[in-house]
Each structure stands twice: as C-alpha cells, then as structure tokens.
Amino acid sequence: MNADVLPAAGTALARLVARFARIATVGEAGAMLHWDAAAVMPPGGAAARGDQLAVLAGLGHELLVDPAMADDLDAAEATPPADPWAAANLRLMRHAHTRATALPLSLVEAQARANAACETIWRQARRDSDFEAVRPALTEVVRLVRETATALAPALGLSPYDALMDGFQRGIGAADVAPVFDAYERFLADALPAAEARAAAAPPAVPSGPFPAAAQEALCRELSARAGLDYGHARLDRSAHPFCGGTPTDVRITTRYDEADFAGALLGVLHETGHALYERGLPAAWRRQPVGEAAGMAAHESQSLLIEMQACRSDAYLSFLGPRLHAAFGGDAAPYAPDNLARLWRRVARGHIRVDADEMTYPAHVILRFRLEQALIAGDLAVADLPGAWAEGIRALLGLVPPDDARGCLQDIHWYDGAFGYFPSYTLGAMAAAQLMAAARRDVPAVDQALAEGDHAPLLRWLRTHVHGKGSLLGFNDLLREATGRPLDPQDFLTHLRRRYLA
Amino acid sequence: MNADVLPAAGTALARLVARFARIATVGEAGAMLHWDAAAVMPPGGAAARGDQLAVLAGLGHELLVDPAMADDLDAAEATPPADPWAAANLRLMRHAHTRATALPLSLVEAQARANAACETIWRQARRDSDFEAVRPALTEVVRLVRETATALAPALGLSPYDALMDGFQRGIGAADVAPVFDAYERFLADALPAAEARAAAAPPAVPSGPFPAAAQEALCRELSARAGLDYGHARLDRSAHPFCGGTPTDVRITTRYDEADFAGALLGVLHETGHALYERGLPAAWRRQPVGEAAGMAAHESQSLLIEMQACRSDAYLSFLGPRLHAAFGGDAAPYAPDNLARLWRRVARGHIRVDADEMTYPAHVILRFRLEQALIAGDLAVADLPGAWAEGIRALLGLVPPDDARGCLQDIHWYDGAFGYFPSYTLGAMAAAQLMAAARRDVPAVDQALAEGDHAPLLRWLRTHVHGKGSLLGFNDLLREATGRPLDPQDFLTHLRRRYLA
Known part of the structure; x- marks a missing residue:
C-alpha cells in the first residue's frame, strides 16, 4: 500500500491491513502454483502439488479465522475510517471473515473431499456418458453445498442461493x-x-491452414501486447484449458493451439488478455487488500468479453486484423477480408x-x-x-x-x-461488457477509430478509470451504475446482438 | 509417509510428524517459486515474488518455533522410538527446532536485510572491481554472522564456525x-x-560450431534421461545460473546454452542431473520428514560431481559419448574422438x-x-x-x-x-564423490562396462542403496563410513587425480 493510505501504526486497522496482506501473499503463492500445475508441471508432480495447494489454503484460512482477527475487526469498526476506500476495505475484511468463520472446519474439509472425489468420478462418467455413475457422488456434493449455503445465509443476511452467488460475485443476487x-x-x-x-x-470462406503453432503464438503475443498487455509483467504459455492466473504484477495467460484453425487460440488469447488487463489495472495503492482485488467473477468476465467480443470482433478491429492475419499466414486473401472474418466469427447456430x-x-x-x-x-x-x-x-x-x-x-x-x-457470472459478464462498451463509446468517441488501427489505448484508458482502477470499492451493480449511469441493464447487450446478428 | 512408519495417532510424535510435513510442504511451495523466479518469471514479478518467498519462509519459521512444538519434542523424547529411522527423525526435528529457536527473530531479520543490501551493492562493486564500495556492507554482514554463530554455538554444542558449517552439512566440522x-x-x-x-x-582439437541451442537442449534431455532422470517427474529449463531445484517428485534442473561451445551446457546438465537423481532417490517413506531429506550440501555436491566428474568424464562414458556427440552435431569427427574429448574436458590450468x-x-x-x-x-x-x-x-x-x-x-x-x-561443501563433495565411486566400482564391477554403453543403471542402483535411499539417517562421515567402509578420506580423490591427470 502507498504511505498515504496506510493506517496509523499500532492500531487494530494497521494489524488488519498487515494480516490481510499476508493472507493475500499466501494466495499469490497458491496462484503461481496453480499456473505451474496447469502450464509446466511434469505429471509426476501432481500429488505433491495438491498437498502444497491444500497447505497454503489451510494457512490462509487459519490466518483469516484467527481470534485476534475478530478482536481487531471489532476494534476497527468502533471508529471506522473516513476514507471511502479504507472504509470499504474494512467492510470487505469483515465480509471475508464472516464467510470464513460461518462454516465449521469439518464442513469445509468434507466439501473439499466430496468435490475432489466427485470431480474424479465425473471425468470418467462424462467419457462414458453415464450419469448414474456419478449420481451418488454428486448427491453428496449437493447435500454439502446445501449445508454450506444454509450456514452462510444467516451470517450474510442473504438467501442460501444468494450466499453461494456472493462467493463469486458480491452485490447481485x-x-x-x-x-x-x-x-x-x-x-x-x-x-x-x-x-x-x-x-x-451467407456462409463464410474458411482460411486454409496449416497454421504453425509457433506462428500463432507469435501473433497472439503481438496482438495481446498491442491490446495493452505488458510482457514485462506477463507470460503467455500453453495449457489444456486456457485461463488467466498469476498476480497483478505477474499475470499468466495460457491457450492451446490447433494448427488447422487459428481462431480458437487467437480469440482465446484476446479473451484472457481482457482478464489480464483487469488484473494489471487494479489499484496498486490497495494491492493485497480486499478492496484492491477485482470486483468479482462477473466483473472479471465482463472484461474478458469486452476485449474479445465487444472490441476484437468489432467491425473496426476486424478491419485492422484481417490484413494483419493475411500477412502472418499468407495464402488466399479472401478469407481474411474483414467482412468474411465477421461472418466467420459471428456465426449463430444453436448447439x-x-x-x-x-x-x-x-x-x-x-x-x-x-x-x-x-x-x-x-x-x-x-x-x-x-x-x-x-x-x-x-x-x-x-x-x-x-x-x-x-x-x-x-x-x-x-x-x-x-x-x-x-x-x-458468464452472462452477467456478457451483459455488463455490452453496457460498459456502450458507455465507453459514448464517453470516448475515438474508441472505434483507434480499434481500426489495432489500438486499444483509448478504450483501455476508459476501463482503467471506470472499472480496473476501482478494485472492489463497489459491488457489481454499483460499479455499473458509476461507470454507465445504470445498474445491470440488458438493453445494451440486446442492442449489440440486434446490430451484430440481425441488422 | 507410509503407514508402517506412521506413529500412533494422537501422540506427541504424530503431531510432530504432521507439523514437520506441513513445514516441508510450505518449503516445497517456496522451492517452486524460487525455480519460477529463476527460470520463467517476467522481470516485473520480482518484487511480489520477494514478498511471497519472505511470507512463506516466515510461516515455516513460525510453525517451527511454535511453543507447542517444544512441548511435543519434550514429550516424544521421553520415550524415543525404537526404529532407527524414527529415532533419527526425532533427533533431526530437535536439531531443526534448536537452530530455529537459538536465534532471536530480530537477528534473523537483521541478517536477512543486511544480506540483501550487501548482495545488491556487491553486484555493482564486482563490476567495478571496487572492494571499498562494498566493505561497509560486508562488515555489517560479517558482524551479524558472527553474532549468529555465537548464538548457535552453545545451543548446538559446536564451535561458532562449526555451527555455521552445520547449517549446510551436518556431521563434519x-x-x-x-x-x-x-x-x-x-x-x-x-x-x-x-x-x-x-x-x-597435448592440446586438444576443439569441435567447431555453431551448436544450435535447440540441438544442445535435445541432447541434454536425452543424456540426462539416459543417466536415469525420469522426465515424468522432472523438467529441464534455461536460467542465467544453472541449478537444481523443485521437490523430489518434481525436480527442476536448468542450464544455459552457448552456441559456440556445447560443453558448458552438457556437462552442466549432467552435474545438475546428479543433484536431481539424489532428490528423486530420497526415501519416499520419509518424504517431508527431516530424516527423508538429503544429507546436506556436501553430500549433494558429491552426487552432482559423481555423475559429472567421476562417471561422465570417465574413459568408459567418453567412449560412448564421442560418437553420440558427432552424430548430433556433425562436422569433423576428430574432435569427438574419446581421447580428444578426454584431453578437452580434463585440462588442468590454474586460474x-x-x-x-x-x-x-x-x-x-x-x-x-x-x-x-x-x-x-x-x-x-x-x-x-x-x-x-x-x-x-x-x-x-x-x-x-x-x-x-x-x-x-x-x-x-x-x-x-x-x-x-x-x-x-564443494571440495568435501568432490572428495566424497571419488570415495563413493571407488566403492561402487569395487562393489559393482560392471559400472564402467555399462557406462561405456551410456548406461548409468548399475551405478545408479548402487547410489540409490548406499546414498540416496539413506536420506538424512546418517551424518556426512557416517554416510561415507557405511557406504565405503571409511569416513571422509581424500586418498580416493588423490588416486583419481593421479590416474586422470598424471598417469
């Protein structure tokens, strides 16, 4: 934290800030080990990795439920800070503590075991399309989730289902x-x-490959960097399931390459770049404090979909991207024409x-x-x-x-x-992405003109101010209200869909 | 741990075993983050990584000095286990606890700060060849190290210098x-x-490059695998300073490639492979217990030097390696003749x-x-x-x-x-490597015959039994005594040098 937001030394709030920083730092270590497991770990490391992640999670939990934490929260709340960020931070500390202490350790452990067991059975059951094989395990998972929801609900003052939603996205039910x-x-x-x-x-022409993975990777790196991702603080690697992990100053995105079709990797990397830009833009002054974190999973998905769906599949960006792709992969130019890319990457077909x-x-x-x-x-x-x-x-x-x-x-x-x-969260994110993009275009008319030159900077500046830099100061609906003038409202998403798919 | 070495549940010893397993698991997380920082981390992640490592080290230390640990050690020692491994494990727990509690936290922190400050100044001072620039910082480091040694000595019953040595290699002073x-x-x-x-x-002929890094890397991977490294439990990556890190089931070795000369990377990887094989061969039943760890830094260096210097620069192995290198890199065959490689990689010249x-x-x-x-x-x-x-x-x-x-x-x-x-530790390792290699050759006459076919298996089996599988059951001299019949004795090293360089 910056000196100007540090509470006075020796106060309960100062102890809380230090304790939450420590918890967050343990969480960062876990995030890095998650990335490692998905991106580079040899298979023989899996068992030990599970233990490492469990021990780190356990240590973080112990730090959170420490009785000294409860005393300091009571003391700090007696004279809450005047600064709105500090006040929000204290509220989020209480919220995290409430969630952590509402559940007996035996339930947390039983849930973790049941989840792990069920997931393992599910992998085979899905291969076999055999629901009966996993039904008993899923029944146990649901039983424990219901118990968890029932225990969380009164502590949070929410319904049981909303108490579960709250674990992923505060501020919406x-x-x-x-x-x-x-x-x-x-x-x-x-x-x-x-x-x-x-x-x-109007079926699209399909670019014909092969598209060598190394060339795809270089292009993904170039385009994510152009979108604003600073590789002095980031990595792009390969994993079976693409994701964005790491920490705000060392963010790790992954993808996978299909040499017959580059679209999956490219659009996937732009999606993960949206997540990464959010992490990179979180308020540095509140690093490792609850209020300095991303506002939730729906907010996070709004940022990935805003970059992938709203910005990078826009007419403007495709007019930049088409020639760049043709230069990278060669061959017939027609499939790379922007209007063909639009037909190719905006096909609606139920499945x-x-x-x-x-x-x-x-x-x-x-x-x-x-x-x-x-x-x-x-x-x-x-x-x-x-x-x-x-x-x-x-x-x-x-x-x-x-x-x-x-x-x-x-x-x-x-x-x-x-x-x-x-x-x-997925669809709340999609709707919020459209709502935020519409607001950005209203506030910054140059957004599309810049995208047509492959330049995300005007858009990114707006996002930094109105979303990324807000951390968890606001809940989901309040974040949207401050950024766009309205709480979640699906109209912008519907307008976007009508324009893109029906006009 | 395996069930047959688990102490009875609910006993002080069982609590100690669980606690040390937790400490070791935190240490494993730190080891992985160290590897990441050296091998793949973007530069912007350095500051956060420093915090992550410090927090993990602090948590491990707190677990070690917990007063409950002291009570359990006292209780367990009242009825020490009969099994020699369990008894050694308990002694090593006490030893770790004694070292950790002998030093006030203020001294540990002051030392860490002084070391970090001095190291930073040293990097520039070395570039400038300016000892005076780093003299004050080194003076402070030495002052604190002397204070540390003085505090450790009575707790361990050793001289101050031996108390420092003990931190790297138990059992020798x-x-x-x-x-x-x-x-x-x-x-x-x-x-x-x-x-x-x-x-x-007899100056050697020098193979002429360039030697593409990718070809060197493939060769390093092949030869380390042939030497016994299972890449289902290992990785080979690049870093500025080669090292062996990770954990016993997920060991990470690194090297760097010079396209003008492949010897540094190749022999370096074989060196790190020696370290890695030691970690892989530690007793699985005692994983994450003090007695299950490597016996110390000199013991570790004995294993890397045994593979690199004793085995891989032997006449037998060079007779296998020469043709393999020529096949990999092509060009004139003469420099790859085994007797030329021997002259090339066994040059004595003071510097x-x-x-x-x-x-x-x-x-x-x-x-x-x-x-x-x-x-x-x-x-x-x-x-x-x-x-x-x-x-x-x-x-x-x-x-x-x-x-x-x-x-x-x-x-x-x-x-x-x-x-x-x-x-x-470096030279104790070199001497022990010669002593162990001589013993292996006595016990297993087929060692060199196998090396001549690029096969380390007979040697590795002997090392698994006599060194790797012993973990920390024995101190340095006792390990050598059981494996070779004598405590550390430089005669085998001198004999080796005479044969290799003077015969």
Missing part, C-alpha cells in the same frame, strides 16, 4: 438476475431463428455444448444452469431428476434434445466440483 | 576438514605443475576464477576461502584486510597474483549474501 434472464429468453424466441437464418444465408456456443445462444445455456442449480439448492429438484430436467430445459430454451448426458448435464465440471452459484 | 585440506595443499605442490605440463604437451577451475585446482580455491572465512568468523581477520589476505593466500596456494579484486575476493556471491561455512 438471484432476484436481480431472474427477470433479466427471463427477458432474454423472450428475446431469443424471435431473435435466434432470425440470426441463424441470416448466418446460414448442445456451452463452451462452443456463440454469443447469442450462450446465455441460454447459462439460464438453464441458473434455474436448475437454484432448484437443486432449494431442494425442489432431486439430483436423480437432473437429466430429465436438463432435457426439458434445453428443449424449452433452444429447442434441442440432448442425444446423451455427456452433451447434457454431464458436460460442465462446475457442479461436480461444487461450484454452485458461478454460472450466472 | 573444521577439525575434520583442516587436515584434509592441508594434505591436499601438499599434494598440489608437485601434482599441479606436472598435470599442467602434461595438458600443455583466478573458482567457477571456471578444473578438477585439480578447484580445491585450492575452496581451501583459500575456508581459511579466510574461519579467520573472519574468529575475528582474526578484519574485513578491511580481506583483499590483502586473499592475494597472499592465492599466491601461496596457486602461485597467482590477482590482477584486481573482481578476480579476487569479489568474485563469489557467497560471503556477500551471508553464506559462511558453505564453501568447504
């Missing part, structure tokens, strides 16, 4: 999300057939798999999961009835009938790893 | 080392001129720089430092008098006059980073 999702479902009824018909009417979904149908996958997981947590849906409820839901939303559970309720890791309450 | 080193100095008086004359009389020294003169560099650091710790030599004492010492040992302090007392980082008592 099911009551905010449900009407937005319902409206989206209504939008989709007409928009989806129209967009699909339009896409089918069973969430992670393969286009921008318009993706929310339908999330809405399905949001509804089902609420029902599971409320006890209104039994795990045994999940495949049937899934089939019914995806038919209602997208008119599809899953051919098997592997392409149905077994496709995502989240539930099988105990992550309930996370799915809404 | 200055009184063991001094006569061995004195005898070596006498040996060198005649041997060195003779060996130099012999080397000068100022320790890290560039050949096998015969290397000990002279260590002997000089061993004597000077003892005098510094005893207070018999003032820091201000170090350059003069250095010049006098290197003249007496090698007949050289340092042209400047950069090639004299400023050349090594060790003292400027507070590492006093470490230097003897």
Whole structure:
C-alpha cells in the first residue's frame, strides 16, 4: 500500500491491513502454483502439488479465522475510517471473515473431499456418458453445498442461493438476475431463428491452414501486447484449458493451439488478455487488500468479453486484423477480408455444448444452469431428476434434445466440483461488457477509430478509470451504475446482438 | 509417509510428524517459486515474488518455533522410538527446532536485510572491481554472522564456525576438514605443475560450431534421461545460473546454452542431473520428514560431481559419448574422438576464477576461502584486510597474483549474501564423490562396462542403496563410513587425480 493510505501504526486497522496482506501473499503463492500445475508441471508432480495447494489454503484460512482477527475487526469498526476506500476495505475484511468463520472446519474439509472425489468420478462418467455413475457422488456434493449455503445465509443476511452467488460475485443476487434472464429468453424466441437464418444465408470462406503453432503464438503475443498487455509483467504459455492466473504484477495467460484453425487460440488469447488487463489495472495503492482485488467473477468476465467480443470482433478491429492475419499466414486473401472474418466469427447456430456456443445462444445455456442449480439448492429438484430436467430445459430454451448426458448435464465440471452459484457470472459478464462498451463509446468517441488501427489505448484508458482502477470499492451493480449511469441493464447487450446478428 | 512408519495417532510424535510435513510442504511451495523466479518469471514479478518467498519462509519459521512444538519434542523424547529411522527423525526435528529457536527473530531479520543490501551493492562493486564500495556492507554482514554463530554455538554444542558449517552439512566440522585440506595443499605442490605440463604437451582439437541451442537442449534431455532422470517427474529449463531445484517428485534442473561451445551446457546438465537423481532417490517413506531429506550440501555436491566428474568424464562414458556427440552435431569427427574429448574436458590450468577451475585446482580455491572465512568468523581477520589476505593466500596456494579484486575476493556471491561455512561443501563433495565411486566400482564391477554403453543403471542402483535411499539417517562421515567402509578420506580423490591427470 502507498504511505498515504496506510493506517496509523499500532492500531487494530494497521494489524488488519498487515494480516490481510499476508493472507493475500499466501494466495499469490497458491496462484503461481496453480499456473505451474496447469502450464509446466511434469505429471509426476501432481500429488505433491495438491498437498502444497491444500497447505497454503489451510494457512490462509487459519490466518483469516484467527481470534485476534475478530478482536481487531471489532476494534476497527468502533471508529471506522473516513476514507471511502479504507472504509470499504474494512467492510470487505469483515465480509471475508464472516464467510470464513460461518462454516465449521469439518464442513469445509468434507466439501473439499466430496468435490475432489466427485470431480474424479465425473471425468470418467462424462467419457462414458453415464450419469448414474456419478449420481451418488454428486448427491453428496449437493447435500454439502446445501449445508454450506444454509450456514452462510444467516451470517450474510442473504438467501442460501444468494450466499453461494456472493462467493463469486458480491452485490447481485438471484432476484436481480431472474427477470433479466427471463427477458432474454423472450428475446431469443424471435431473435435466434432470425440470426441463424441470416448466418446460414451467407456462409463464410474458411482460411486454409496449416497454421504453425509457433506462428500463432507469435501473433497472439503481438496482438495481446498491442491490446495493452505488458510482457514485462506477463507470460503467455500453453495449457489444456486456457485461463488467466498469476498476480497483478505477474499475470499468466495460457491457450492451446490447433494448427488447422487459428481462431480458437487467437480469440482465446484476446479473451484472457481482457482478464489480464483487469488484473494489471487494479489499484496498486490497495494491492493485497480486499478492496484492491477485482470486483468479482462477473466483473472479471465482463472484461474478458469486452476485449474479445465487444472490441476484437468489432467491425473496426476486424478491419485492422484481417490484413494483419493475411500477412502472418499468407495464402488466399479472401478469407481474411474483414467482412468474411465477421461472418466467420459471428456465426449463430444453436448447439448442445456451452463452451462452443456463440454469443447469442450462450446465455441460454447459462439460464438453464441458473434455474436448475437454484432448484437443486432449494431442494425442489432431486439430483436423480437432473437429466430429465436438463432435457426439458434445453428443449424449452433452444429447442434441442440432448442425444446423451455427456452433451447434457454431464458436460460442465462446475457442479461436480461444487461450484454452485458461478454460472450466472458468464452472462452477467456478457451483459455488463455490452453496457460498459456502450458507455465507453459514448464517453470516448475515438474508441472505434483507434480499434481500426489495432489500438486499444483509448478504450483501455476508459476501463482503467471506470472499472480496473476501482478494485472492489463497489459491488457489481454499483460499479455499473458509476461507470454507465445504470445498474445491470440488458438493453445494451440486446442492442449489440440486434446490430451484430440481425441488422 | 507410509503407514508402517506412521506413529500412533494422537501422540506427541504424530503431531510432530504432521507439523514437520506441513513445514516441508510450505518449503516445497517456496522451492517452486524460487525455480519460477529463476527460470520463467517476467522481470516485473520480482518484487511480489520477494514478498511471497519472505511470507512463506516466515510461516515455516513460525510453525517451527511454535511453543507447542517444544512441548511435543519434550514429550516424544521421553520415550524415543525404537526404529532407527524414527529415532533419527526425532533427533533431526530437535536439531531443526534448536537452530530455529537459538536465534532471536530480530537477528534473523537483521541478517536477512543486511544480506540483501550487501548482495545488491556487491553486484555493482564486482563490476567495478571496487572492494571499498562494498566493505561497509560486508562488515555489517560479517558482524551479524558472527553474532549468529555465537548464538548457535552453545545451543548446538559446536564451535561458532562449526555451527555455521552445520547449517549446510551436518556431521563434519573444521577439525575434520583442516587436515584434509592441508594434505591436499601438499599434494598440489608437485601434482599441479606436472598435470599442467602434461595438458600443455597435448592440446586438444576443439569441435567447431555453431551448436544450435535447440540441438544442445535435445541432447541434454536425452543424456540426462539416459543417466536415469525420469522426465515424468522432472523438467529441464534455461536460467542465467544453472541449478537444481523443485521437490523430489518434481525436480527442476536448468542450464544455459552457448552456441559456440556445447560443453558448458552438457556437462552442466549432467552435474545438475546428479543433484536431481539424489532428490528423486530420497526415501519416499520419509518424504517431508527431516530424516527423508538429503544429507546436506556436501553430500549433494558429491552426487552432482559423481555423475559429472567421476562417471561422465570417465574413459568408459567418453567412449560412448564421442560418437553420440558427432552424430548430433556433425562436422569433423576428430574432435569427438574419446581421447580428444578426454584431453578437452580434463585440462588442468590454474586460474583466478573458482567457477571456471578444473578438477585439480578447484580445491585450492575452496581451501583459500575456508581459511579466510574461519579467520573472519574468529575475528582474526578484519574485513578491511580481506583483499590483502586473499592475494597472499592465492599466491601461496596457486602461485597467482590477482590482477584486481573482481578476480579476487569479489568474485563469489557467497560471503556477500551471508553464506559462511558453505564453501568447504564443494571440495568435501568432490572428495566424497571419488570415495563413493571407488566403492561402487569395487562393489559393482560392471559400472564402467555399462557406462561405456551410456548406461548409468548399475551405478545408479548402487547410489540409490548406499546414498540416496539413506536420506538424512546418517551424518556426512557416517554416510561415507557405511557406504565405503571409511569416513571422509581424500586418498580416493588423490588416486583419481593421479590416474586422470598424471598417469
């Protein structure tokens, strides 16, 4: 922290700040070890790595629930700081402490064990498309998640499901999300057939490879750097599942390369670059304090989707990107024409798999999961009835009938790893990305002109001010309200979809 | 640990085992972060990494000095375990606790700060060959090291200097080392001129490059794997200063490549492979317990030098390696003839720089430092008098006059980073390597026949049994005694040098 935000030495608040910095630093060590495990670790290191991560998580938890922490929180709250950042920081400290102490250690450990066991069984069950094989393990996971939600709810003053959502994204709950999702479902009824018909009417030319991985990697590095990622504080590596990890001054993004098609890696790296830019732009003065962290998973996804979907698939950026791609890969120029790239990378076509979904149908996958997981947590849906409820839901939303559970309720890791309450973040992020991009374009008319030259700087400056630099000062809706004048409002996302896919 | 060595649940010993496992696991996390910093970290991550390592070290220290640990040690020692491994483990727990609690935290922190400050100044002072610039900082480091040694000595029942040595290599002290080193100095008086004359009389042909780094790397990987390193549990990467890090199931070795000369990388990787094989061969049943760790720095260096110097520069191995190198790099075959490689990689020629020294003169560099650091710790030599004492010492040992302090007392980082008592490990390792290799050849006559086919397996099996698998069950001299029938005895090293350089 900078000297001007440091509390007076010897005070309860100063001890809290030091203690949270220590917890965050242990968390940074864990983040680096996670990256290592995914990107470079030899397979033989896996067992020891699991122990290392568990011990670090345990030490961080112990530091958080230390009784001395509770005393210092009480003392600091007796005379809360006047500075709004310091005050928010103290509130977030209390919030973290409340979440950590609301759950008995035995429950935390039981959940961790059940999640790990279920995830392992799920990997095989998905391969075999055998829901019955994982049903008992998932039943146990859900039982413990419900117990956790029930314990968290009164401590946080939230409903059980909202208490789970709060673990991923503070400041928004099911009551905010449900009407937005319902409206989206209504939008989709007409928009989806129209967009699909339009896409089918003008099939794109496909660039022909092979596209050597090394050339793709060099291009990904160049374009992420042009988008603002400083490789003095970042790395780009390969992993089976692309992600953004590391710490704000040492951010690690990964991708994978398919030599037959460069789009996945390139657009994936631009997506992860959005996450990375958020981490890099967090307020340095509040590094390692709760208020200095990203505002949540939906906020994070808004930044990755803003860069990938809003900026890098815009007409402006494609007009820059097309010639650059042709220069990099050679061959026939036609597939790299900006309007062809637009058709290629903006195809709407419903499908069973969430992670393969286009921008318009993706929310339908999330809405399905949001509804089902609420029902599971409320006890209104039994795990045994999940495949049937899934089939019914995806038919209602997208008119599809899953051919098997592997392409149905077994496709995502989240539930099988105990992550309930996370799915809404994807679509909240997509909607927030559109809302923020619209505001940025209003505030900074030069945004698209710069993107047409491959220059993200005007956009990035706006994001630094209105999102990245705010850390966790504000909850999700308040962050959007200050940046755009409104809390979450799906209108900008719908307008974006209409322009891009229906105009 | 395996079930058969686990102490009964709920006992003081069981709590100690769990606590030391936790400490070791935190240490593993730190080891991985050290590797990351040296091998892959972007420069912008350095400051945060320093914090991460400091916090992990602090947490490990806190776990070690916890008063509950002292109570459990007392309780466990009241009824020491009958199993020799468990008994040794308990003694080593006590030893670690004694070392950690003998020093006030203020002294540990002051030493860490002084070391870091001095090391930074030293980097510039070495570039400028300006001892005066670093003299005040080194004076402070030495003052604190003497304070540390004085505090450790009574707790360990050792002399102050031996208490420092004990931090790097248990089970051997200055009184063991001094006569061995004195005898070596006498040996060198005649041997060195003779060996130099012999080397000068038959200059080797030098393979002509360039040798592409990628080809060198592939060869290093192949030959380290053939030497027994399982890349399912290991990585080979690049760093400015080659090292072996990581953990026993995920060992990380590094090197650097000079495209004009492949020998440095190749022999360096074989050296680090020796370290890595030791870590891989430590007793799995005692993983993360003190008795399961390597026996010390001299023991570790014995393993790297045994692979690099004893095995891989042997006539047998060179007869395998020469054709393999020629196949890899092509060009004129003559420089790759085994007898030429022998002349090339076994040249004796005295010089100022320790890290560039050949096998015969290397000990002279260590002997000089061993004597000077003892005098510094005893207070018999003032820091201000170090350059003069250095010049006098290197003249007496090698007949050289340092042209400047950069090639004299400023050349090594060790003292400027507070590492006093470490230097003897290099030469103790070299001597132990010769002693162990002689014993292996006696016990397993097929060792050289296998090396001539590039096969380290018979040698490695012997090392697994007699060194690696022993962990820290024995101190340095006892380890040698059980493996070779004698405590440290320089005769095998002298015999080796006579055969290799004088025969």
